[in-house]
Amino acid sequence: MRGKKFLFALLFAGISLTESSGATSAAQRPDQAARAVIGRTLGYVPKNLVLEVTGRDSAGRDYFSTEASQGRLIVRGSTPVAVCRGFYDYVKENGYGLVTWSANTVRLPKRFPDQELRTVVSPFRHRYYMNTCTFGYTHPYKKWSDWERELDWMALHGFDMPLAPIGSEAIFARVWREMGLTEEEIGEFVTGPAHFPWFRMGNMSRLDGPLTQEYYDETIALQHRIVDRMNELGMTPIYNAFAGFVPESIQRLYPDVELFKTGWGGGEYYVSHFISPETDLFRTIAAKYIREWEREFGKGKYYLADSFNEMKVPFAKRGTKERFGQIAAYGDAIYESIHAVNPDAVWVLQGWMFGYQRYIWDPESIEALFSELPDDKVLLLDLSVDFNYGIWRNEYTWNYAPKIYGKHWVYSTVPNFGGRTCPIGDIDFYLNGHLRALNSPNRGNLMGYGTAPEGVENNEVLYEAICDAAWSDRELSVREWLKHYTELRYGACPAELEAFWEGMLRSSHGICSNRAQYRIQKRPYDMTGGRYDISPDHFAAIESFVAAAGELGGNAAYLEDLAMWAGFYAFGKADILAEQIHRCYILGQKELAAEYERRFADLMLRADRFLESCPNLRLERWIDFARAWGATPAQCDEYETNARRLITIWGPGKGPDGLNDYGCRIWSGLIRDYYLPRWQHYFDSKKTGVPFDFDAWEYKFAEEQRGVSPVEAYADPVAAARALVAETRDINRNLNGRRDAELSGWSPIELKDSTTRFVYIIDPLVFNEIRGVRIRWTQGADSVVLKKVQLNGGGFVQAVAEPDATIGRTHPTVEVPLAVKPSEKLLGDIYLHLVLEQPKPRSDSYALVELIK
Numbered sequence: 001m002r003g004k005k006f007l008f009a010l011l012f013a014g015i016s017l018t019e020s021s022g023a024t025s026a027a028q029r030p031d032q033a034a035r036a037v038i039g040r041t042l043g044y045v046p047k048n049l050v051l052e053v054t055g056r057d058s059a060g061r062d063y064f065s066t067e068a069s070q071g072r073l074i075v076r077g078s079t080p081v082a083v084c085r086g087f088y089d090y091v092k093e094n095g096y097g098l099v100t101w102s103a104n105t106v107r108l109p110k111r112f113p114d115q116e117l118r119t120v121v122s123p124f125r126h127r128y129y130m131n132t133c134t135f136g137y138t139h140p141y142k143k144w145s146d147w148e149r150e151l152d153w154m155a156l157h158g159f160d161m162p163l164a165p166i167g168s169e170a171i172f173a174r175v176w177r178e179m180g181l182t183e184e185e186i187g188e189f190v191t192g193p194a195h196f197p198w199f200r201m202g203n204m205s206r207l208d209g210p211l212t213q214e215y216y217d218e219t220i221a222l223q224h225r226i227v228d229r230m231n232e233l234g235m236t237p238i239y240n241a242f243a244g245f246v247p248e249s250i251q252r253l254y255p256d257v258e259l260f261k262t263g264w265g266g267g268e269y270y271v272s273h274f275i276s277p278e279t280d281l282f283r284t285i286a287a288k289y290i291r292e293w294e295r296e297f298g299k300g301k302y303y304l305a306d307s308f309n310e311m312k313v314p315f316a317k318r319g320t321k322e323r324f325g326q327i328a329a330y331g332d333a334i335y336e337s338i339h340a341v342n343p344d345a346v347w348v349l350q351g352w353m354f355g356y357q358r359y360i361w362d363p364e365s366i367e368a369l370f371s372e373l374p375d376d377k378v379l380l381l382d383l384s385v386d387f388n389y390g391i392w393r394n395e396y397t398w399n400y401a402p403k404i405y406g407k408h409w410v411y412s413t414v415p416n417f418g419g420r421t422c423p424i425g426d427i428d429f430y431l432n433g434h435l436r437a438l439n440s441p442n443r444g445n446l447m448g449y450g451t452a453p454e455g456v457e458n459n460e461v462l463y464e465a466i467c468d469a470a471w472s473d474r475e476l477s478v479r480e481w482l483k484h485y486t487e488l489r490y491g492a493c494p495a496e497l498e499a500f501w502e503g504m505l506r507s508s509h510g511i512c513s514n515r516a517q518y519r520i521q522k523r524p525y526d527m528t529g530g531r532y533d534i535s536p537d538h539f540a541a542i543e544s545f546v547a548a549a550g551e552l553g554g555n556a557a558y559l560e561d562l563a564m565w566a567g568f569y570a571f572g573k574a575d576i577l578a579e580q581i582h583r584c585y586i587l588g589q590k591e592l593a594a595e596y597e598r599r600f601a602d603l604m605l606r607a608d609r610f611l612e613s614c615p616n617l618r619l620e621r622w623i624d625f626a627r628a629w630g631a632t633p634a635q636c637d638e639y640e641t642n643a644r645r646l647i648t649i650w651g652p653g654k655g656p657d658g659l660n661d662y663g664c665r666i667w668s669g670l671i672r673d674y675y676l677p678r679w680q681h682y683f684d685s686k687k688t689g690v691p692f693d694f695d696a697w698e699y700k701f702a703e704e705q706r707g708v709s710p711v712e713a714y715a716d717p718v719a720a721a722r723a724l725v726a727e728t729r730d731i732n733r734n735l736n737g738r739r740d741a742e743l744s745g746w747s748p749i750e751l752k753d754s755t756t757r758f759v760y761i762i763d764p765l766v767f768n769e770i771r772g773v774r775i776r777w778t779q780g781a782d783s784v785v786l787k788k789v790q791l792n793g794g795g796f797v798q799a800v801a802e803p804d805a806t807i808g809r810t811h812p813t814v815e816v817p818l819a820v821k822p823s824e825k826l827l828g829d830i831y832l833h834l835v836l837e838q839p840k841p842r843s844d845s846y847a848l849v850e851l852i853k
Helices: 030-042 080-093 144-156 168-179 183-187 193-200 213-232 280-297 321-339 352-356 363-370 385-390 402-406 427-432 434-438 460-469 478-490 495-505 536-547 556-587 590-611 619-627 633-646 670-688 694-703 717-728 764-769
Strands: 049-053 063-069 072-077 115-121 126-129 238-240 260-266 270-274 302-304 346-350 378-382 408-413 445-451 742-746 755-762 772-779 784-793 796-801 805-807 813-817 830-837 846-852
Touching (some): 030 049, 030 080, 030 144, 030 213, 049 080, 063 080, 072 080, 080 144, 126 408, 144 213, 168 183, 168 193, 168 213, 168 280, 193 633, 213 280, 238 280, 280 321, 321 346, 321 363, 352 385, 363 402, 378 445, 385 408, 385 427, 427 460, 427 478, 434 445, 445 460, 460 478, 478 495, 478 556, 536 556, 536 717, 556 590, 556 670, 556 717, 556 772, 590 670, 590 717, 633 694, 670 694, 742 755, 755 764, 755 784, 755 846, 805 813
Parallel strands (some): 049 072, 126 445, 238 302, 302 346, 378 408, 408 445
Antiparallel strands (some): 063 115, 260 270, 742 846, 755 830, 772 846, 784 796, 784 805, 784 830
């Protein structure tokens, strides 16, 4: 190995490395595997359906073809997955229905009408699926029946390169035991199942561990069934390789080994330990792990190892030979740790940091990482093209690092964060964005297409678009595609649903965002809130959806979607009222605040009841999944705590370290038992002036509370939705005289210690209009001092001022000019930061904050 040994000081975040599994497959004809998928999907297999798996076409491409004659349908394809996709494509092209996580509307004719041969070739060799975080935010507690449905969904939608990390902890436990670690030492290292993704990435350890041998055995058995099914279907899973994270107690066995502390910045649980890939011990562990994995599951081809995901590494100065040598040595060391055991293997790594951390990863550094590696033995997952397009708004990686320097790579997107349930995403981009890569002179060795959502079982229209794009090399009309999708889902697309999609394209389905949250899903009163759409266009779109009930009210899929959209409508209106209630207290309007609080509670409970009709949007389902893994009542409780934690306090709670409300969901049960009472406690603190102990309350919800309170879904969701719309049309952001330029403000309960920092999300569309900030004092005996105003956009400071201005009775209005340089491109992630100094915690000060445009 070349290069100097260097320190890895890692700071990871939640999109990164994953593991996968391999190859013990039951003997079965390929067409039988495809036939079984169709049988499980339909509940039967049509007798007049012929399936043929032929291998790739003469040019080595994945394809499928369909033709029908004399009442018989023949589907051919290169692999069982391609055949499944071909069958599903035929179903959709002919208007027979669709299959999503929540709906199966397929209705086939008894006799297939004649159809000429139709052949579709994928422009990509592989279709990649899942994010390592999916196994925390959606799949940590799924059992075989659930995985079987998910694998069927993958096959029908054409995915043939999935992640498969289940069982990794069990294999590592064998390795640690073989090396001499005790059960206690192993148990102190591992986390509970919901946090496996971040345990595997070196972000954290210990939380909700240890695991039992029974758990390890069950995951090994589950993974065998998953791997067997993947192999039967012709899928090529991506396996896990050793990335360097080890139990700290390994120093007992190897006292001379140098461990580097990794994680999310400290605390009892947000730490792990890392050994350099250039050490003999790293290579020893890597070899033991891969051998043990392949002994259990069979030989694999793709092995993923990421040690650089969102981490700071003290390489030498950019542009120096020393730096490039260090980076090249790291790449060589990781590759050799895999290649030494399996010479045919391909090292897979994720390219998230190449877009997110360009201050570290300049093109020369990326080139250095790959410089010593064979082109066909590396696969880069260009994880987040949608971030380049709509959030970071920076250059695509294939242009930034031209042609990815000859390495094989996969075009991918991250359309979901945290498993959040707010449907958001630019449908036009997800349908057609891949054409930019296909048609680029810098496409290089583009061999795959995929998507890496942190959580699934949500936003189903987006995933249908993503999957259709994987088999298309031409631009698709968004409106025609949406009309067809709607007809497949509900049997018709009345004018009201065309209006619905027009409104969505102007609002939540016309943007890419990593902040698909409502404010009321965040702890009160987190000024950053969320960035889910509560615009007039968005509400008007849902009103159009409700209006379609006259034609579609008897359709089961429509009724379930109606319940979902009505629930989000009620939740969005409650979100506006939460802001208004906060504003009323700032203005001293206590009676109006009380009226809005009553309406707020009513809307939250309505949202909860609507979502009870949506099986995938219920807290009870999530808890039931977790408890099913327990062999004893105590184990059931432990798994429930782990599951409840992830979607609320996320981590250990009770302190500043954590990702509170990151994995937040709009779920029945979570609204009535968590979000509503949390906001009611906040409103009470507004009245009394006594701050509420959110840490303790949230911790108790995750650690001690069990089950879900009872509720009844609406017997007539159509009537309930119509009543909701009629009774809440008056609720809008400009209620009670609020101006468009207003951001928010503060009352004493938000003022902490002697210094308080507020962060406000700004609409990117108004960035070039910003000329400053205005603070309007409304009441209170104490003055405060505005120390700093800073505007950030696109990841950089765009303007800053230090006014040192007093705000209070004698200075009721303060205006701070900001020298904002206009941007020719639309910037993402616009934040306004204010820093206040106050004479004491909860100083008697009330003020509104607004932009000067």
